[in-house]
Amino acid sequence: MAYKIVASQCTVCGACEFECPNAAISLKNEMYVIDPKKCTECESHFDAPQCAAVCPVANTCVPA
């Protein structure tokens, strides 16, 4: 499983990219995208997925 970013709602602030422990998030065509192959939902690292925890817009960084 992985998380995904709802492009139409994303403000492109970059906080998720900064917090991701797996470098799974990157900027593609001026929008942030989560690579499902690299995303571990932060299982081995933290109690909760970091990207979703820091995202400023509700329901924008969600389970894929």
Added chain:
Amino acid sequence: MGNLISLEALKAPVSSEEMKKAMDSGGCSSGSCGSSEGKDELPQEIWDKVKNHPCYSEEAHHYFARMHVAVAPACNIQCHYCNRKYDCSNESRPGVVSEKLTPDQALRKVLAVASEVPQMSVLGIAGPGDSCYDWRKTKATFDLVAAQIPDIKLCLSTNGLALPEHVDEIQHMNIDHVTMTINMVDPEIGAKIYPWVFYKNKRWTGLEAAKILHDRQMMGLEMLAERKILVKVNSVMIPGVNDQHLVEVNKVVKQKGAFLHNIMPLISDPAHGTHYGLTGQRGPRAMELKALQDKLSEGTKLMRHCRQCRADAVGLLGEDRGQEFTMNHVPDDVSYNPEKREAYIEVVARERGEHVAAKQAVEEKMAGFGAVESVLVAIATKGGGRINQHFGHAKEFQVYEATPKGIQFIGHRKVEEYCQGGWGEDATLDGVISALEGVDVVLCSKIGDCPKDSLKAAGIRATDDFAHEWIEAGIAAWLSAELGHTPAIGIETAVQASA
């Protein structure tokens, strides 16, 4: 001479030679009036740091402009008054930008603006998110700019949560102004303002979140004060939530070493999509804000001229020239031309000397006026400390209060321009009249009979008799005329007598 300072005059090609010529012709012989410029209340070393910063010095804000670059979009907290998805080029409030910039783009923009807008003295990073949380971008931008324009003041604004980790670097980079937004010192109240904070890899909510934020803010404030970095505290006044509480906040931040306290009205509108906007939490009225500010005369020194500008604002007073400098207008290869800025700084030093002298003369005059209780005067000005704007062109009025203590700037009122292409709109005038709640008289450089009569009917006098005077001198002259040069008569009696 006064017209040389307004942004208007400088848009027309005024070369640095012309500026120098105007300055050399007569008047003050010394290049910079040293001690006469020093604000009587401040120690010299602090005055030197703030005298050219338009946000930290009310006097400076007539002459200098600030520029914000929106390089820090990531934020680590959520405030009920913020919605950063909302971006509109017509809207002006903190957190809003037209375009985010990379540090390299920011450098080009700063070089372009510094060459074109000689009044620019400060570069601030205020957002659109949090400058300390998005530290890499903040630091990269400041490093690039400081290398090219070493005399620009660097300023940053933050919610304080991530601040303690960067205080040493801040000091090392010679950033000597930091603004922190502190809306509460009581976590119970904080819980009503901050739905969550992101700290130590976890999202915290409720009382816990507010407590963490409060502790970190106090720690950051103490660390900055220890290092003699000037801290301005911004507080958003939210009626019913923290309005009474801000009195306590003011006391606490003073005790911890804050230099200035800026109490700003909440901006709340459902169209912005903020939580407060959508739930109908209102902002304070102008007189409510004034009442709170008046209560705080014993605490931390107050800032009253905050423009609550966008995170990409460029300009003087309430003016925002940001749209002229969007990235598509900035050439790829920008070189910085310091000529205009250097000339402007010399011109300002002289003008300020005159303005300060005029103010002192006014203070002496006022002492002879006797019983003047409290008169609120709204001024239409383009800048430079003079009454130099047409009533119809004003997008805001600067409000001064005349009391037995003297004449003091107390705030500004934003309005829609009354004059639309040659004639005025009645509905707009109604808006202007309600924005001028509590004001006794409007001084401007020109006003038509129609708005003048409408204002009079609403109990507000207006005159253009003092066009182009220094602001304080114009106010004193108006008062003097109203009082009929008889100091014993109170202002109300004089007004009734001449009505």
